[in-house]
Amino acid sequence: MKTRAAMDGNEWVLNGSKLYITSGEYAGVFVVWAVTDPDAPKGKGISCFLVESGTPGLVIGKAEKKMGQAGSVTNEVVFQDCRIPASALMGKLNDGFRIAVGELAGGRIGIAALALGVARAAMDAAKAYVKERQQFGKAIADMQGIQWMIADRETELEAARLLILQAAWLKEHGKPFVREASMAKLFASEAAQKATYTALQMHGGAGYIRDYPLERYARDARITTIYEGTSEIQRLIIAREVMKAV
Incomplete structure (x- = not known):
């Protein structure tokens, strides 16, 4: 996992991208997993966040042209210095x-x-x-x-x-x-x-x-x-x- 979340004051700053996100362009809120402790053992330094659609720094990529399931859109979701409040952490840190x-x-x-x-x-x-x-x-x-x-x-x-x-x-x-x-x-x-x-x-x-x-x-x-x-x-x-x- 390459997407990172770093604490800056009372906000988390997300950077990275997620591929093949179902209904990305229609979502109202995203459940995002990101590395919050890069020095932790593999699988231990990951946290979960809730990111609302329209948040500055959250970019929705083009709809992929797929072999099938044309009725279900699939997008890349990119985070570019996307700032979210500390309260957006879902569950416990690194859990x-x-x-x-x-x-x-x-x-x-x-x-x-x-x-x-x-x-x-x-x-x-x-x-x-x-x-x-x-x-x-x-x-x-x-x-x-x-x-x-x-x-x-x-x-x-x-x-x-x-x-x-x-x-x-x-x-x-x-x-x-x-x-x-x-x-x-x-x-x-x-x-x-x-x-x-x-x-x-x-x-x-x-x-x-x-x-x-x-x-x-x-x-x-x-x-x-x-x-x-x-x-x-x-x-x-x-x-x-x-x-x-x-």
């Missing part, structure tokens, strides 16, 4: 890493649900299509190959749904949920890749045409294995949490 870990875990449940929703839409479109598409005098939905594709993807999406609900229930009831959130995010986002690919395949050449929604679903689902922690990071978290109990 920001703990706050971040908790927030990221909760966010992963949301991304898992997003992935499931996109996958569900893709499969619903595919099932409707194969019931109408005729080959050799019958709907391709009646062909064993298509039925197996549907069965595999539907089973995976149901498993993803249950993992998401379990993680959400644990969080709602104040119980540990880091492992379950990562499991839900990993499984649901990877299942969404399979589901959107399979749904496009079931459409055949039509799935590659923008008149059908599959090309959008495939692009929108792709990012879910990346943000809020990549699939590889989720595997590290899961393994770490599992080994804690050994």
